[in-house]
Amino acid sequence: xxxxxxxxxxxxxxxxxxxxxxxxxxxxxxxxxxxxxxxxxxxxxxxxxxxxxxxxxxxxxxxxxxxxx
Amino acid sequence: xxxxxxxxxxxxxxxxxxxxxxxxxxxxxxxxxxxxxxxxxxxxxxxxxxxxxxxxxxxxxxxxxxxxxxxxxxxxxxxxxxxxxxxxxxxxxxxxxxxxxxxxxxxxxxxxxxxxxxxxxxxxxxxxxxxxxxxxxxxxxxxxxxxxxxxxxxxxxxxxxxxx
Amino acid sequence: xxxxxxxxxxxxxxxxxxxxxxxxxxxxxxxxxxxxxxxxxxxxxxxxxxxxxxxxxxxxxxxxxxxxxxxxxxxxxxxxxxxxxxxxxxxxxxxxxxxxxxxxxxxxxxxxxxxxxxxxxxxxxxxxxxxxxxxxxxxxxxxxxxxxxxxxxxxxxxxxxxxxxxxxxxxxxxxxxxxxxxxxxxxxxxxxxxxxxxxxxxxxx
Numbered sequence: 001x002x003x004x005x006x007x008x009x010x011x012x013x014x015x016x017x018x019x020x021x022x023x024x025x026x027x028x029x030x031x032x033x034x035x036x037x038x039x040x041x042x043x044x045x046x047x048x049x050x051x052x053x054x055x056x057x058x059x060x061x062x063x064x065x066x067x068x069x
Numbered sequence: 070x071x072x073x074x075x076x077x078x079x080x081x082x083x084x085x086x087x088x089x090x091x092x093x094x095x096x097x098x099x100x101x102x103x104x105x106x107x108x109x110x111x112x113x114x115x116x117x118x119x120x121x122x123x124x125x126x127x128x129x130x131x132x133x134x135x136x137x138x139x140x141x142x143x144x145x146x147x148x149x150x151x152x153x154x155x156x157x158x159x160x161x162x163x164x165x166x167x168x169x170x171x172x173x174x175x176x177x178x179x180x181x182x183x184x185x186x187x188x189x190x191x192x193x194x195x196x197x198x199x200x201x202x203x204x205x206x207x208x209x210x211x212x213x214x215x216x217x218x219x220x221x222x223x224x225x226x227x228x229x230x231x232x233x
Numbered sequence: 234x235x236x237x238x239x240x241x242x243x244x245x246x247x248x249x250x251x252x253x254x255x256x257x258x259x260x261x262x263x264x265x266x267x268x269x270x271x272x273x274x275x276x277x278x279x280x281x282x283x284x285x286x287x288x289x290x291x292x293x294x295x296x297x298x299x300x301x302x303x304x305x306x307x308x309x310x311x312x313x314x315x316x317x318x319x320x321x322x323x324x325x326x327x328x329x330x331x332x333x334x335x336x337x338x339x340x341x342x343x344x345x346x347x348x349x350x351x352x353x354x355x356x357x358x359x360x361x362x363x364x365x366x367x368x369x370x371x372x373x374x375x376x377x378x379x380x381x382x383x384x385x386x387x388x389x390x391x392x393x394x395x396x397x398x399x400x401x402x403x404x405x406x407x408x409x410x411x412x413x414x415x416x417x418x419x420x421x422x423x424x425x426x427x428x429x430x431x432x433x434x435x436x437x438x
Contacts, residue, residue, distance in 0.1 A: 025342070025343075026343050026344055027343055027388075027390060028344065028388050028389075029388050032344075032387065032388040036330065036331060036344060038309065039308070039309040039330060039331045040310075040331050042308060042309050042310070043308055043310060043331060043332070046308070055361070059381040079239055079240065080378065080438055081438050082249055083238070084438045085240065085241075085249070085371050085375075086242065086247075086371075086375065088371055088374040089242050089370040089371040090376065091361065091374075091404055091407055092370055092371065092373055092374060092402070092404060093370065095400060095401060095402075095403040095404040095407075096359060096400045097292070097293060097294075097358070097373075097398065097400040097404075098351065098353075098373030098377065098401045098405070099293055099294045099351060099352050099353075099373070099375065099397060099398045099401055100348045100350065100351040100377075100395040100397050100398065100405075101294065101297070101349065101350040101351065101396065101398065103354070144325075178360060193387075195349060222235075222413050232339045
């Protein structure tokens with residue numbers, strides 16, 4: 001893999017807990033959690049730029065709209 | 070999954086041979102959820118602009134028309150015809166298709182179907198078009214006139230100040 | 234883009250030949266690949282039609298077009314892998330790390346590497362009705378193994394998911410993937426998933 005660059009993250013305690021919780025549940029390192037979050041953010045952002053909308057569908061297959069501004 | 074060392078090494082040749090044998094028995098290992106809608110032949114011919122273009126080109130040449138002449142007779146832009154013939158134009162304008170049909174003596178409705186502007190009426194048309202494309206010669210041999218035109222253009226290119 | 238030396242097998246003579254697997258293809262690479270593979274696809278199509286070979290016996294990915302996937306490589310979640318041997322692209326694979334998560338009950342919700350697309354060059358295909366034996370084999374295997382490796386490197390513990398084309402189902406089953414049913418959102422193809430334990434078994438040779 002190509003060389004990596006380093007960034008220092010300043011998180012609030014709650015944010016840090018959230019990262020740790022996700023890392024635990026998904027069996028990921030904290031770095032991997034942040035990287036996944038970034039990749040997802042990029043996709044969502046690109047789609048919304050195009051004008052697409054982001055939806056969640058609940059288990060009863062009813063759609064609720066989630067829009068990011 | 071602790072150590073990286075285990076998979077940094079190359080797999081053994083024995084393993085590779087075994088897997089290749091397995092591949093052979095299964096005929097294929099292609100994976101792809103979108104394979105079927107990325108241009109599988111069942112899809113509308115409009116996803117295969119090269120097919121429509123090839124057909125138009127042959128219809129034109131069957132009538133001994135140059136692109137220029139066709140453009141003139143059908144009252145269409147030369148660039149548009151070229152775009153269609155080389156398969157670059159995904160969805161030609163309905164007026165263009167209609168004019169082409171008229172000039173080339175083809176059924177307008179069928180031509181619309183062929184390029185995806187109209188709903189396909191039957192599988193037969195699509196298959197016939199494919200059969201035609203498969204049997205028609207790809208444009209590899211240049212006719213004398215084509216070679217002349219080509220050589221003339223090459224001369225212009227080599228004379229232009231931008232050429233190195 | 235990084236590269237690594239590997240081996241694939243030339244069918245003629247059954248010999249192992251050196252090749253390179255590239256990790257991190259660019260959109261332009263996919264366009265070049267399709268330009269290189271396109272003419273062979275067309276020739277095969279013409280031969281299949283010319284000999285009236287029934288559609289069910291056609292290679293399943295005949296009409297793929299890698300250049301249509303070029304834009305997707307712009308996203309961080311997507312990775313393109315390719316194998317070059319004798320200066321030709323012999324196989325290509327596109328993986329994703331975000332758009333799919335594990336479905337296996339024991340792994341539900343956890344990240345995995347999803348194989349979006351995997352294909353060996355058309356001249357490598359075994360097409361019996363045309364008498365084409367194919368030039369190189371083990372290309373698909375090597376690429377799939379790269380997906381498992383990527384999963385380990387990403388910290389996903391080897392989890393891999395994919396939708397297999399019908400003729401490939403047997404292969405993935407034998408690799409240790411679990412079929413999880415037909416997916417009507419993906420043209421009813423069967424979804425397969427590799428869990429961490431099976432991944433370890435797979436990589437261990």
